Amino acid sequence: MGAFKEPHGGVLKELYLGESAADEEKLKARDYKSWDLTQRQLCDVELILNGAFSPIDGFLPRADYDSVLESMRLQSGILWPIPITLDVDATFADEIGEGDMIALRDREGVLVATMEVTDIWTPDKTHEAVSVFGTDDVNHPGVDYLMNYGNEVYLGGRLRGIEPPVHYDFKLLRDSPSELRGRFRKMGWRKVVAFQTRNPMHRAHQELTIRAAREHEADLLIHPVVGITRPGDIDPFTRVRCYELIAQKYPEQTTALSLLNLAMRMAGPREAVWHGIIRKNYGCTHFIVGRDHAGPAAPDGGAPYYGPYDAQELFAKHQDELDITMVPFQQLVYVEDKAQYLPVNETTPDMKIQTITGTEFRRRLSEGLEIPDWYSYPEIIEELSKVYPPRHKMGFTVFFTGLPSSGKSTIANALLVKLKENGTRPVTLLDGDIVRKNLSSELGFSKEHRDLNILRIGFVASEITKNGGIAICAPIAPYRVIRRKVREMVEAVGGFIEVHVSTPVEVCEKRDRKGLYAKARAGTLKGFTGIDDPYDEPENAEVVIDTVALTPDLAAHRVVVKLETMGFIR
Numbered sequence: 001m002g003a004f005k006e007p008h009g010g011v012l013k014e015l016y017l018g019e020s021a022a023d024e025e026k027l028k029a030r031d032y033k034s035w036d037l038t039q040r041q042l043c044d045v046e047l048i049l050n051g052a053f054s055p056i057d058g059f060l061p062r063a064d065y066d067s068v069l070e071s072m073r074l075q076s077g078i079l080w081p082i083p084i085t086l087d088v089d090a091t092f093a094d095e096i097g098e099g100d101m102i103a104l105r106d107r108e109g110v111l112v113a114t115m116e117v118t119d120i121w122t123p124d125k126t127h128e129a130v131s132v133f134g135t136d137d138v139n140h141p142g143v144d145y146l147m148n149y150g151n152e153v154y155l156g157g158r159l160r161g162i163e164p165p166v167h168y169d170f171k172l173l174r175d176s177p178s179e180l181r182g183r184f185r186k187m188g189w190r191k192v193v194a195f196q197t198r199n200p201m202h203r204a205h206q207e208l209t210i211r212a213a214r215e216h217e218a219d220l221l222i223h224p225v226v227g228i229t230r231p232g233d234i235d236p237f238t239r240v241r242c243y244e245l246i247a248q249k250y251p252e253q254t255t256a257l258s259l260l261n262l263a264m265r266m267a268g269p270r271e272a273v274w275h276g277i278i279r280k281n282y283g284c285t286h287f288i289v290g291r292d293h294a295g296p297a298a299p300d301g302g303a304p305y306y307g308p309y310d311a312q313e314l315f316a317k318h319q320d321e322l323d324i325t326m327v328p329f330q331q332l333v334y335v336e337d338k339a340q341y342l343p344v345n346e347t348t349p350d351m352k353i354q355t356i357t358g359t360e361f362r363r364r365l366s367e368g369l370e371i372p373d374w375y376s377y378p379e380i381i382e383e384l385s386k387v388y389p390p391r392h393k394m395g396f397t398v399f400f401t402g403l404p405s406s407g408k409s410t411i412a413n414a415l416l417v418k419l420k421e422n423g424t425r426p427v428t429l430l431d432g433d434i435v436r437k438n439l440s441s442e443l444g445f446s447k448e449h450r451d452l453n454i455l456r457i458g459f460v461a462s463e464i465t466k467n468g469g470i471a472i473c474a475p476i477a478p479y480r481v482i483r484r485k486v487r488e489m490v491e492a493v494g495g496f497i498e499v500h501v502s503t504p505v506e507v508c509e510k511r512d513r514k515g516l517y518a519k520a521r522a523g524t525l526k527g528f529t530g531i532d533d534p535y536d537e538p539e540n541a542e543v544v545i546d547t548v549a550l551t552p553d554l555a556a557h558r559v560v561v562k563l564e565t566m567g568f569i570r
């Protein structure tokens, strides 16, 4: 009844030992083999220990794992859709045997839990992928993680909780199931609708959640996932600031916000059932399942992995034993002539409907364009525009590449001065020689060393870019593959403009500013770029400059013009 909803399986499995038992276990754990938990495993451990995954009391032993894959049930017959497994590498697995105790530690080495290992096995991951995700396509993020990041051996066994994993952020918004049940009890809430999300919330979400609560005469729990979501999602810090802002727009007595440190698998229908079970353990009575719940984007040019209402169907099929009521939801759209949101199936062809897709929303943010009030609140747009700044506020890297003596450094220095004159952001020059003196003084010119040198430059440039500054890099960077890596690193956090200084080798050799071409010709300097070491011509540089035809001043000016055209400066 109400907020005192029975947990899944009847008992909330809180697995933390009492103080003295934990102290005793800590002492014993000094002799156990230690496994450093990955970020996903740490999320799982937290939710196993605090009861959010009840009735599970550890990582699944093999029989439960097989049974979950085949029939979505634990051996006991209780419904459980997602295999919660501890994956370790073969070296660690070789060191332990069934019956051993192991220590599970966080990244800093803090002992979070101990585990009695009852099962050790090598899973058939393709079978797991097809059973859980309905596909073995590695473009599916859950399958990609399983196949390409997860370790090869699984360990099963019960956990004993020593210390809850530490969080430094948003502490007041994090609740265990019994804490949240306590909050509901204090508020006198008996019926609670939970809303799951991994995206920032706008007006449509607000409308949807308020409707769901009203329809069921219930109170509302906004329960966003902050553990691991889909790669490419907006970072949790920004999202939580947005949730805090939107929470203020709800009636205080009937709405709560709490963060869930769940590592999502993006398993669509099975994941929806799992999400429902978790919310039931937190004391909720109702759970909103929307269109394409927990489904990843379709692969490029391919069909989506799940049908839009598959999740609702699977949930409905198990509704009785789930014992948390699904609140299925259609997509809401804004009807302009009524100035209100309506479920898409309640609209008629004569209505004027407004929509802004996620892609269009991000385009408007990054170009600093207007976003209408009906779509979101100005405070939330302001918060999100920090993540998608307009280009003229975004950090960027100008990456010069070219042969020795091609003129890279001279043009880079001229550009540095011009960008300082422009004055919109701090500028750093990472010239080849400066870097070799300060960052890479121990490196030579072998392929490995050059690659390392360029990766270091790329790392520093991406940090500068991420923090909104301008990095100008001017190494030779002769190899295409590593240049592409740097581009990827930087483009993930801001703008990247490659400038190929394409001065022909004969001209560079004639200039020979440091006399190194002469040494290379004489054979006293080996592996010199352009003479006896290759230079891969860039194929997609944003700017190509031949210094035979241009002065350094004009060459730098051409880069400035390109930056203006691309919108990075104005």
Ligand code: PPS
Pocket: 403, 404, 405, 406, 409, 432, 433, 436, 445, 449, 450, 451, 453, 454, 474, 475, 476, 477, 478, 514, 516, 526, 527, 528, 529, 533
């Ligand atoms: S790399 O390949 O990108 O790591 O090279 P970089 O760090 O830009 O090199 C800076 C300068 O090192 C001088 N130098 C050589 N260049 C190429 N090959 C060999 N073997 C070599 N040995 C020394 C060269 O003069 C580079 O300076 P610039 O300004 O490009 O002429």
